[in-house]
Amino acid sequence: MALEWVLPSLYRVALEHVNAFLIDAGDEGLVLVDAGTPADAGPILDAVAGLGREPADVRHVLVTHCHVDHAGGLAELKEATGAPAYMHPIDAEMVRSGRAVRPLTRTPGVLDKATYQQLFGDPPSTLPATDVEHEVLDGEVLDVAGGIKAVHVPGHCAGQLAFLWPGGGSGGVLFAADAAANVAGLSLSPAHEDVEEGKRSVMRLAGLDFGAACFGHGQDISNDASARFREAFGSDLATPAAG
Numbered sequence: 095m096a097l098e099w100v101l102p103s104l105y106r107v108a109l110e111h112v113n114a115f116l117i118d119a120g121d122e123g124l125v126l127v128d129a130g131t132p133a134d135a136g137p138i139l140d141a142v143a144g145l146g147r148e149p150a151d152v153r154h155v156l157v158t159h160c161h162v163d164h165a166g167g168l169a170e171l172k173e174a175t176g177a178p179a180y181m182h183p184i185d186a187e188m189v190r191s192g193r194a195v196r197p198l199t200r201t202p203g204v205l206d207k208a209t210y211q212q213l214f215g216d217p218p219s220t221l222p223a224t225d226v227e228h229e230v231l232d233g234e235v236l237d238v239a240g241g242i243k244a245v246h247v248p249g250h251c252a253g254q255l256a257f258l259w260p261g262g263g264s265g266g267v268l269f270a271a272d273a274a275a276n277v278a279g280l281s282l283s284p285a286h287e288d289v290e291e292g293k294r295s296v297m298r299l300a301g302l303d304f305g306a307a308c309f310g311h312g313q314d315i316s317n318d319a320s321a322r323f324r325e326a327f328g329s330d331l332a333t334p335a336a337g
Contacts, residue, residue: 097141100314101262101306107141109134112163112310115269116141117259119239123153126171127257127269128164128310132222135170149175154238157226158271159254160185162194162218164310169224178227180236182246185253192223196252198285201292230255247273247299249292250283256299264317265305273299276312280326283311293327300329 096108100115107114109130117125124147130138139149152175157165160181168179168189181189188194195217230236232246243258250272257269272283273296286292300323307319315322323329 097144100308101264101267101316104262104267105145106308106314107138109137114138115308116145117239118145122239123151125239126152126155128158129155129167129171131163131166135167135174138167138171139174152177155179156257157181158269158310159251160188160194161251162221165189166221169222172224180228180230181226182253182255183229185251186226186229189221189226190223192220194221195219196287198287201282201284201286201289204281204284245299247271247295249288249295250286252287258302258304262306266303268299268304268307268319270299270307270309272310274309276309276315280322296327297329300324300327
């Protein structure tokens with residue numbers, strides 16, 4: 095685990111297989127974006143301690159989708175912090191019942207077949223079941239950290255949410271979840287439930303305005319991020335932005 099400064103009040107928790115993020119909202123406590131795998135709850139709590147905070151200082155846990163590398167640590171983190179969880183209703187039901195994945199297929203052209211099989215061929219189908227207190231819909235603005243807007247971005251996962259945070263001093267931060275990755279350049283996720291829907295979702299994100307972008311997999315983009323998205327994916331400007 096590495097705790098890395100991204101922007102003012104924003105930190106990336108670089109876990110073994112995925113990224114999680116901590117927003118330091120001052121007296122309002124910490125907001126955790128994504129919960130890692132079941133093995134990552136301890137490292138995430140270590141990152142909280144690295145900021146000089148206690149587990150109880152985590153006040154909200156925003157989970158982008160139900161896959162085990164994003165929601166697997168949620169049950170243990172909720173027990174340790176007492177923080178409520180926020181998810182889209184479609185994936186909240188998966189987590190409540192301990193289910194982690196629906197059928198995935200390889201995204202054409204993103205990874206060769208052998209690499210895909212190594213990384214995604216047999217993903218864990220279950221995770222520790224836990225409650226999700228808040229079901230979040232497209233366009234909803236959460237009253238945390240100055241207001242965080244949810245954007246429903248299905249394709250990689252039917253109940254996937256991206257989050258737009260106005261803080262960080264960069265013109266806004268997009269938490270893109272797995273709608274896109276930035277491992278060897280900006281690209282679609284290597285796996286989708288519905289790749290055409292995933293393409294529509296990432297084009298929608300490209301039509302929004304944000305200065306920085308953070309990803310479940312890969313490096314952050316610290317400036318001109320929405321322009322980078324438009325270069326990589328185009329934009330569906332005919333689709334109204336959430337809210």
